Amino acid sequence: MRALLALLEQSHIPLHLPAGRLPLAQQQFVEIARALAADAQLIVLDEPTSALTQADARHLFDRIRALRDQGVSFLYVSHFLEEVMELCDRYTVMRDGRTVDSGRVAEIGPDDLVAKMVGRRVDQLFPRPARTPGAEVLTVANLSGPGGRPAGVSLSLRAGEVVGIGGLVGSGRSELLRTIYGLLQPASGGAVLIAGDRPRPLTAGADRRIRLGLGFASEDRKNEGLALRLSLAENIGLGALGRIARIGWLSGARLRRLAIPAADALSTVYRDIGQRALDLSGGNQQKVALARLRFSQARVLLLDEPTRGIDVGSKVLIYEWLNREAAEGKAILLTSSHNPELLGICDRIGVMYRGRLVALAPRAQWTEERLLRAATLGEPPPREEE
Numbered sequence: 001m002r003a004l005l006a007l008l009e010q011s012h013i014p015l016h017l018p019a020g021r022l023p024l025a026q027q028q029f030v031e032i033a034r035a036l037a038a039d040a041q042l043i044v045l046d047e048p049t050s051a052l053t054q055a056d057a058r059h060l061f062d063r064i065r066a067l068r069d070q071g072v073s074f075l076y077v078s079h080f081l082e083e084v085m086e087l088c089d090r091y092t093v094m095r096d097g098r099t100v101d102s103g104r105v106a107e108i109g110p111d112d113l114v115a116k117m118v119g120r121r122v123d124q125l126f127p128r129p130a131r132t133p134g135a136e137v138l139t140v141a142n143l144s145g146p147g148g149r150p151a152g153v154s155l156s157l158r159a160g161e162v163v164g165i166g167g168l169v170g171s172g173r174s175e176l177l178r179t180i181y182g183l184l185q186p187a188s189g190g191a192v193l194i195a196g197d198r199p200r201p202l203t204a205g206a207d208r209r210i211r212l213g214l215g216f217a218s219e220d221r222k223n224e225g226l227a228l229r230l231s232l233a234e235n236i237g238l239g240a241l242g243r244i245a246r247i248g249w250l251s252g253a254r255l256r257r258l259a260i261p262a263a264d265a266l267s268t269v270y271r272d273i274g275q276r277a278l279d280l281s282g283g284n285q286q287k288v289a290l291a292r293l294r295f296s297q298a299r300v301l302l303l304d305e306p307t308r309g310i311d312v313g314s315k316v317l318i319y320e321w322l323n324r325e326a327a328e329g330k331a332i333l334l335t336s337s338h339n340p341e342l343l344g345i346c347d348r349i350g351v352m353y354r355g356r357l358v359a360l361a362p363r364a365q366w367t368e369e370r371l372l373r374a375a376t377l378g379e380p381p382p383r384e385e386e
Helices: 002-007 024-037 054-069 081-087 110-118 173-181 207-211 221-225 232-237 252-264 282-296 312-327 339-345 368-377
Strands: 042-046 073-077 090-095 098-104 136-143 153-158 162-167 191-194 214-217 300-304 331-335 348-353 356-362
Touching (some): 002 024, 024 042, 024 054, 054 081, 081 110, 136 173, 136 331, 153 331, 153 356, 162 173, 162 368, 173 331, 207 214, 214 282, 232 252, 232 282, 252 282, 282 312, 312 331, 312 339, 339 368
Parallel strands (some): 042 073, 162 331, 162 348
Antiparallel strands (some): 090 098, 136 153, 348 356
């Protein structure tokens, strides 16, 4: 095994440690070494970079190329098209369980590949209707959290509006949502005001916020967003057990009956509403996590990276769902590390930089370049187009 890890330039990995204690990148290389130990000539990699840093992913690509040059073949499954374009020789596109196209990567562009994946042109990926926001439903004033993430953030959110928050990893995007929701202890002096509630001291704890109509979807659906070994119905119902219970008793039949419309609202693909969430694809698991918010009838949705690590087709379905929720008067605050997504679906966009909210401005004031400058330099966009 040591020689195989050396072949992968990973001889520093400690062999005495349990694999579960290794960093994710090293776990990935151990899996490849195991396949090589079995003299594998074909190695299947299923979303190998979904949890890797960019540097770890680059090193993995280098090792894949080296093994390819030695005669090892790879079947590479990924939702990251830039990886497919850079690494692969041939492609196959599947949609709804069927093969829709195959060919040589050198003979197709990214836009055409996306169109084949989702069954629509790239310019139709972000179906964003005109919106007219209503009254303010959430006001955040001078909010700070542990470790200065967030730091003195103020913003407001209106009914029927989609507001996006960008920024680099570690900038405080997730911490902002978690502090608003009550999962992180806020510093004194800030305020989170929800329409219909009276001002009161700001504390951690999401119970009151849930009762007032806030809903939260974590970026980590496997460890926080879902109970993977419970059924789809149970996961969806966890957001509002009071709707299901009668005089303190939960009815499984009632739960399943009420959960189906919530799952179907996001076009979730499942065999039976009673099957385990563990058995679904990543995209459909994410839809179940969001269906829980719809079932709970939350009126303010806090969504942390709602399309992270899922296929393009599922992303489009979630964008359409967000549009419908906004049209029904829901207020949506989401984070995203994908700038085209922010520009495509949001009414206003803000960027976090070292814990601070650099700017919160209408979408028309932003470009991808301006979003990048705000995320890396803390530079707000100009107020008017130049």
